[in-house]
């Protein structure tokens with residue numbers, strides 16, 4: 029690919045004309061307002077993008093100024109400009125795709141959606157402060173805190189989350205590669221820019237942008253997550269720390285820490301009972317976290333669903349709508365799904381109407397958890413798929429997943445270079461290309477653990493009828509069983525397995541109750557990878573993102589593996 033100029037508008041074109049010419053191998057692009065530069069970088073290749081004039085953003089995260097070129101590696105992104113900009117891109121000969129496009133109607137639709145969500149947030153804040161309003165039952169008693177019963181796997185979640193002050197709870201759905209994750213990033217980036225504090229929820233275990241693959245997670249979004257460096261990768265997590273002090277909370281509603289649940293597989297359809305139970309758990313954790321925080325409650329949540337939308341995948345979407353009390357469903361570029369959800373919501377509304385009239389005649393109303401509520405049907409909105417969204421083949425996805433795990437253990441690559449005189453001068457001076465030195469942010473370490481010190485648990489679904497179970501088997505009524513692997517069965521087959529480190533609080537509850545869900549719904553403290561199993565010595569080496577003992581040695585096994 030050679031140097032080029034594209035989508036030029038007169039103002040920006042003139043600005044580009046005043047710039048010194050790009051050096052060899054650098055492609056210059058003058059973008060007109062409301063256009064974007066689409067870049068596809070193959071595996072193992074990097075390029076830098078320098079904003080020479082104007083403003084631009086990567087999925088909503090603003091590009092840094094000229095003296096901080098953005099380095100992108102093995103990724104597919106679009107750099108969008110509202111007002112026009114000039115971008116220099118290096119290493120163009122090794123890129124798969126590099127072109128400017130002004131077919132960006134989808135971006136305009138996305139920002140309009142953001143504006144609607146903002147109006148809902150303002151509305152929620154006004155209602156939350158002023159009371160009254162359309163969302164809730166004014167006479168309802170304050171919702172009770174979640175109990176074990178609220179976690180019943182029936183898709184309902186109880187307690188938490190003030191109805192009146194509840195902001196938009198948005199579910200993004202659509203097939204694989206329809207742009208859901210990108211839109212989720214855009215929506216939370218715009219919200220954070222305006223000082224909102226939305227929660228981001230990722231329920232796609234095949235590639236979770238908040239944690240390692242094989243998980244479901246919720247996290248508040250902090251400005252340090254919304255950077256083009258982070259948005260230019262497949263995950264927006266800030267790195268791993270499996271210590272009890274900085275890990276995911278299993279119970280605190282005020283915690284700003286992510287809640288990460290170990291699903292243990294890349295295939296969301298592999299364990300439907302577990303998946304639904306975890307959605308329900310995340311829903312109640314969100315309610316718990318948002319109750320008592322008016323700003324966060326009004327900011328709402330953005331849920332990125334998995335791209336599996338047929339059969340059980342569709343059932344998951346319905347479950348998620350209920351579990352997260354979704355108020356806005358955004359369907360990306362899929363008419364059939366839009367129509368199916370529309371029919372479902374219409375039916376639900378009719379049924380609710382029938383229930384209401386039964387209630388007025390002395391019957392019971394629809395129950396959510398332990399409170400009887402009047403539900404408002406979610407708004408269903410169809411959005412276009414961006415023309416830039418590209419399909420990722422299995423090998424590209426594999427390498428993204430591998431990089432996500434690596435990033436968890438090693439953190440981001442930090443590039444540093446001593447500033448030169450021309451680096452620090454005004455933007456009209458050509459910056460001297462920095463000689464980057466790179467290092468990883470974290471230094472993971474190996475922990476030796478003997479088989480007798482660790483408890484390896486595997487989650488398994490059971491479909492035994494309750495009537496076939498022993499009466500005393502409290503745990504057995506749970507559709508998910510916890511199988512503890514005997515030390516005699518720890519073999520090299522666990523080498524390279526990603527293991528979830530159970531949260532100590534969850535371990536304590538599990539040891540007291542013997543109930544499996546206390547462990548698998550308790551939130552994980554972090555992750556380790558089995559580097560080596562020495563069967564003769566009866567020990568294993570675990571890669572941990574930080575030094576020191578693990579918060580617990582109760583480790584959940586799944587089917588996720590990683591090799592450096």
Ligand SMILES: Nc1ncnc2c1ncn2[C@@H]1O[C@H](COP(=O)(O)OP(=O)(O)OP(=O)(O)O)[C@@H](O)[C@H]1O
Pocket residue numbers: 066067103104105106202203204205206207208209210211232235333334335414415416417418419420
């Ligand atoms: N406008 C764009 N231009 C170029 N690439 C884009 C654009 N929008 C999204 N992409 C890229 O397209 C790919 C698919 O998008 P995204 O991950 O948002 O889809 P998805 O629906 O979440 O997929 P899945 O459900 O399979 O995870 C990603 O690599 C993303 O970075």
